[in-house]
Amino acid sequence: ALDPAARELLRELILCDEVDSTNGQLLLRMEEGCGHGVAMFAERQTAGRGRRGRTWVSPFSGGINLSIGWQFNGGVQLLEGLSLAVGVALARALAEFEVPDIRLKWPNDVWCRERKLAGVLLELSGDLTDRCAVVVGIGLNVGLRGDSAAAIDQPWIDLQSVRAGIDRNRLAASMLNHLLPLLRDYPECGFGAYREAWLALDQFAGRxxxxxxxxxxxxxxxxxxxxxxxxxxxxxxxxxxxxxxxxxxxxx
Ligand code: ATP
Ligand code: BTN
Known part of the structure; x- marks a missing residue:
């Protein structure tokens, strides 16, 4: 269930069966000026995206494909380090479900046992100097196997193989409980508030x-x-x- 704080910050929750990309859909809403505080989950994505034109493989059911739209009063410099802070928030949500061996790979991945479990993609929209709109996209593998996985060109891992039986809805709610207050507070606290936690989970420290x-x-x-x-x-x-x-x- 959502915490009272998250409930207050969430203006709209959209649950979809299949979309091209939840980030793409929310970016359109941000451009129309009505995406602030909106979270969208999709069961499947036909064109899930990663950074720089890469693909996030998510055509299978069961994964968590989430985007959150947020509007900041201020320039894009407010968002420095945000993708790393989002990684910390995801690690905290996964820790509530006792998922072991979670690490963060700079700048935007959640890893587990030397493999990629989840990815974070921030996309910006609109005027970046005065009011900055961002879509925070998160893809987390649950139930990924077989045919779909063949398209992934680096080591990947699925949540079910690390810890079976986690209730996906409860994990999704916990992600919102951590992410929405992070977005509210980020202009004030910045990455400094997350740096120690990030360093403690650094996958590649000293390597x-x-x-x-x-x-x-x-x-x-x-x-x-x-x-x-x-x-x-x-x-x-x-x-x-x-x-x-x-x-x-x-x-x-
Ligand atoms: P970097 O972020 O360091 O540039 P990256 O390889 O993690 O490198 P991203 O653009 O962040 O690149 O993520 C997209 C990449 O993630 C894809 O090119 C693919 O290798 C991998 N990928 C795609 N789908 C999945 C998935 N479902 N699970 C794990 N990894 C995936
Ligand atoms: C990455 O590792 O490059 C980031 C992957 C981000 C995937 C998520 S899934 C929900 C949202 N919609 C997208 O099209 N991409 C992000």
Whole structure:
């Protein structure tokens, strides 16, 4: 069940059977100016999306495909680190159901046992200088197997194989209980309020990694994130900062 605080923040809840992309649908609503405080869940997506044109495989029933529309009074700089903070909120929701071995992979994944369990996709809409509208998209695997999974080109994992019998509706409610207050408070508290929690769950802390941009690659050791959520890469005794959106991180 929703907490009173989440209930107050949630203006509309939309439950769909099948859509192309819940993020796409909510972005349209944000553009029409009526998406603030709206959450949309879809049983299946025919064109679920990840970052930079990639696909989020979600044509099967049972997964959690959630988007939340939110409007901030202020510029896009308010959202720095938000995708990492969303990861912390998801980890907290999963902890309520005693899901073991949850880790966060910079900048936008939830991992479990060295595999990807969930992804976060933030998409922006409208005027980014004054009033900033964002759609927070979350895809979490529940019941993914067989044919669908063949399309995924990296190690993935399903919630049922980690902890069976979790009530999906209760988990979905818990996600909203954590995410809606986060969105309300984020302009005030920023990533600083989530950094320690993020670092405690860092999948790649102290590990050799490779960062790849469109036309360049860097290798080194991942040594955490700074106060803005930028990844810190240590190479040749120096620290270099990377911001989400520019690069992909892989084990070296
Ligand atoms: P990065 O975020 O570091 O750039 P990423 O590979 O996680 O890398 P994203 O765009 O965040 O890239 O996520 C999309 C990717 O997630 C897809 O290219 C695919 O590898 C993977 N993926 C797609 N569907 C699923 C799924 N259901 N479960 C796990 N992983 C998936
Ligand atoms: C990623 O790892 O790149 C992010 C995947 C985000 C998937 C979710 S599922 C709900 C929402 N709708 C989409 O089309 N994408 C996000």
């Amino acid at each position: 050799p990694v490779r960062l790849q941009s469109a036309n360049q690659a860097w290798t080194g050791t991942a040594v955490g994130v700074d106060m803005s959520g930028a990844l810190i890469l240590e190479a040749d005794g120096e620290h270099k900062l990377f911001h989400g959106g520019e690069v992909s991180l892989r084990e070296a």
